[in-house]
Amino acid sequence: MKALLLAALAALMLLGGCEREARRLSTPAKNQSATEEANRVGSLQPGVSLTGKVRQALRNDSPYEENAFAVAQGKRLFRWYNCNGCHSNGGGGIGPALMDSEWKYGSDPASIFNTIMQGRPEGMPSFGGHIPEDQVWQIVAYVRSMSGQLRKDVAPSRGDTLYPGNPENARPKLSPQPQQPPASTPQGAR
């Protein structure tokens, strides 16, 4: 009985390893609404603006929270799509920092997905329709790794760019402090 239990446990651990190492090249089952129902919030969009609504996350789980390859892809895309143009390497600049514990619009995967898809006031562009949703989920997983929200063996351990700080997997796990967005922002005040 004990041996059986141990074997089952070992198998379970091996399965966990499988997910970490999996490299899915085609888009997996999606975790987002079938119809585009959410309004765009950000007034900016990359390229030529799309009209219409964007998709939202259906459930609050990310398909890539335990997948090292997808998180590494997210790290590459964070630079490719110029997220670091405003958020820098996570330390913030024009946009808010992503490696601290303050989350204006929520730290859970669904909230980050919606933030990227819809955009947010005060400058966050709406990327819905401009980035394939599968890649948005990869970026979501990477953004969460920046403040240590992912397992250490999943988060990236090195980067390809010059960066003096700790790699994502060597950062302490910060407990997110949700911040309520200001109820009413006076027009013109930024």
Added chain:
Amino acid sequence: MLGLFIRVLLGIVLVICITSLAGYAMAATPVPQAVHDALDAMGPQSGHIVDLWRIFLVACAVVFAAILLALLYVLLRTPRADNDTPPDLSTVNRPEPAPQRNVTRAVVVSVLALMALIVASVFTDRALARLSLADAVNIELTAHQWWWSARYTNGGPPDFFVTANELHIPVGKPVVIDLKAEDVIHSLWVPNLAGKKDLIPGRSALLQLRADKPGIYRGQCAEFCGFQHALMGLLVIADPPEQFQAWVQAQRAPAPEPQDAKAIRGKAVFQSVSCAMCHSIQGTLANAQHGPDLTHVASRQTLAAGTLRNTPQELAAWILNPQLQKPGTNMPATPLSQDDTDALVAYLGGLK
């Protein structure tokens, strides 16, 4: 006897398998007339390398034959013995001056032959370095996972232009290629024109070559670089000089404006969906640098770094799901409606 027969049979089967595999690979090449043959020199640089190869081949063949003959001689000369013959122990306590002399002679001959090969290598290197570079075409070639971008840098910056996966060079004029890498180590190998040279991130290296005959020469990444290393091809097209100049003038121009309604819609699609996040088309809003420059994509013969033919059908299939033809490529699948796909393909097809 039976064992020998089986071995010969297996050898024949193996040869048939390998040649049919090679035939299959050739048939799958999108540009079948592109040559890719290290023994068929089309320029001075590869000519020097082929000469060196011939010297090595002859030297090694002579040594191989001599060793086999010596072995045969020894086998024939060895005294035959049966099970009852007592072992010959006469050499245990007695030095053998004749075989020792032979070994010394063989060592001296080997060292001299190897030295001769070194001298041949040094002279080949010198010859490679002596290519006249007067009036050269300068190209900055950057390797990416898994494609090539090329910037022609003759003249001032306003004359620079960028293209991808297909180099045009003038026949009879030297070309200096500045080799760079964006992500990992790659290697450039255009066997008909030059030897291999690595492209290393953070460094640059120069490769000088000249094509003496017009033609299409296939290049290939020759350093394992990830998922799609095998499908990282490059065409080098050697044109007569005036044809090359016409090509350069065409490439310097921004992308032509689409004329019909379908292509105009295609341009809007390109700039609004994920295409514009990575690709650039000069003269439009799309100016990202992560994928091949598509300003004159319709003037190229292949898509996806020598993987597909540049036809509307293959372009549409590539845009809808690149992971089918090139699993692992950084280009994501783009779900588009049939109308949008047709419009996009019509627009890209007009970018001559």
